[in-house]
Amino acid sequence: MxxxxxxxxxxxxxxxxxxxxxxxxxxxxxxxxxxxxxxxxxxxxxxxxxxxxxxxxxxxxxxxxxxxxxxxxxxxxxxxxxxxxxxxxxxxxxxxxxxxxxxxxxxxxxxxxxxxxQRPGLMPTMPDFKTGGQFNILDIGANADSKPENLYQYAVLGNYYAKNMRQIEKPRIALLNNGTEPEKGDLVHKAAYQLLAGDPELNFIGNIEARELLNGVADVIVTDGFTGNAALKSIEGTAMAILSLLKRTIMNSGLKGKIGGALLKSDLGVMRDQFDYSRYGGAVLLxxxxxxxxxxxxxxxxxxxxxxxxxxxxxxxxxxxxxxxxxxxxxxxxxxx
Missing domain, CATH: 3.40.718.10 (Isopropylmalate Dehydrogenase)
Incomplete structure (x- = not known):
């Protein structure tokens, strides 16, 4: 190769x-x-x-x-x-x-x-903090604007990738939306929901909200490139903010805090590594x-x-x-x- x-x-x-x-x-x-x-x-x-x-x-x-x-x-x-x-x-x-x-x-x-x-999608593998596994999300920036058919094709591509690369027999496919109800979202997401729900070969579990991204609710999450990129940047920014806040809190908490921080150093390193999604590989243009x-x-x-x-x-x-x-x-x- x-x-x-x-x-x-x-x-x-x-x-x-x-x-x-x-x-x-x-x-x-x-x-x-x-x-x-x-x-x-x-x-x-x-x-x-x-x-x-x-x-x-x-x-x-x-x-x-x-x-x-x-x-x-x-x-x-x-x-x-x-x-x-x-x-x-x-x-x-x-x-x-x-x-x-x-x-x-x-x-x-x-x-x-x-x-x-019609349009390839950019897809990284992200950490799932609840189960310790991973999930895929696409598109995260290849296309700012998407049609319902594009989101459907992302689901097909992500489903195949999860089956063959991650050996998941029936990947759970979810649509990132502003609510879990089927009627939620704009016209594009409502139409995409119907396409995904109408394909018996997809294990479509419905809409999910952004707050559930890291909780292991789905194996493949489908979104448009604008929303996906914003979600990814939010996750990155939150991770950096949390790690910075932990470090600042430990350093400002006196001798006892610094001793505790030293004792937790290896555990905090594990936490930092979990936030680092580059450990799971790069973003694939599927x-x-x-x-x-x-x-x-x-x-x-x-x-x-x-x-x-x-x-x-x-x-x-x-x-x-x-x-x-x-x-x-x-x-x-x-x-x-």
Whole structure:
């Protein structure tokens, strides 16, 4: 299996990217990597070149650039050349910690959508604090505006991913809404509810509210990209605020508090790790002809490693190839009217 890596994407690239790639290379003997970017910078970070090939590029896409324009104009950008390698069959998947918008544009315009899928959705795996498990949520930002049919397709894609990647026989599918009643929400969500409830192949459990996201009520949560992105940012902000408040409370509570904090240090570390959803892998752009996976721009080498592990699992399970068959032959034929 060969993975194309945008080695220049991310706040601390290429250092953290190469460190994570080397860890994954050492852990999995069936992986090879094509590293795209500034050759001099990349070579300076490589400790062992086994199964690593550096492909020099002369440009990179910045987060401040308009994504579509940057992808079209910067033909020799590391992300663009890496995506082209996947399209041309030189690599099986692409990974980047760079601009989310540019990666979405590269995936759509270069790699391409699976036939029949209107809009791919961006999907991370998130922690479930009540049961200690995980859940998937999509879309979290690939599309700001969605139609009911898009939300239905996200459910189909998420259902298949949960079955094959997480081995859940009948994934519980829920629709993120402003109330649990079937008639809640705007016209888009009301119509989406009817589509989801009308498909017997989906284990649709109804609407859920945002306060239930981390409580293990569903395995796959469907939402539009605007709402999903806002929900994700709220979770991230709340997590950082809670951890900061705990630290400040301990430091301001005198000697007894500091002693207690020292005794709880390892437990607080576990709590911090539970909030870090990058440990479960990156966000997958579901609905494209090859795995396109994004991790956070501030990702550590550990997060890079887990994202690559996720990509390896997707390739080993033939997730994309099977989605093509599953979606075209079964779901489109049986899609509720």
């Amino acid at each position: 060969k993975i194309a890596v945008d080695a220049m994407g991310g706040d601390n690239a290429p250092q953290t990217i190469i460190a994570g790639v080397e860890r994954a290379r050492d852990a999995f003997s069936d992986l090879e990597f094509l590293l795209y970017g500034d050759e001099q910078q990349i070579q300076a970070e490589i400790k062992d070149a086994t199964r690593l090939t550096v492909v020099p590029t002369s440009e990179e896409i910045l987060d401040t650039e308009e994504p579509v324009r940057a992808v079209r104009r910067k033909k020799d950008a590391s992300m663009v050349v890496a995506a082209r390698a996947v399209k041309e069959g030189q690599a099986d998947a692409i990974f980047s910690a760079g601009s989310t918008g540019a990666l979405l544009a590269s995936g759509l315009f270069i790699i391409g959508r699976i036939k029949g899928i 609905g494209l002809k090859a795995p396109v996976v994004k991790t956070h721009g501030t990702a550590s080498p550990e997060a890079v490693y887990y994202t690559i592990k996720q990509i390896r699992d997707m390739l080993a399970q033939h997730v994309v190839e099977d989605v093509v068959t599953y979606f075209s032959e079964h779901q489109l034929a049986k899609r509720p009217e």
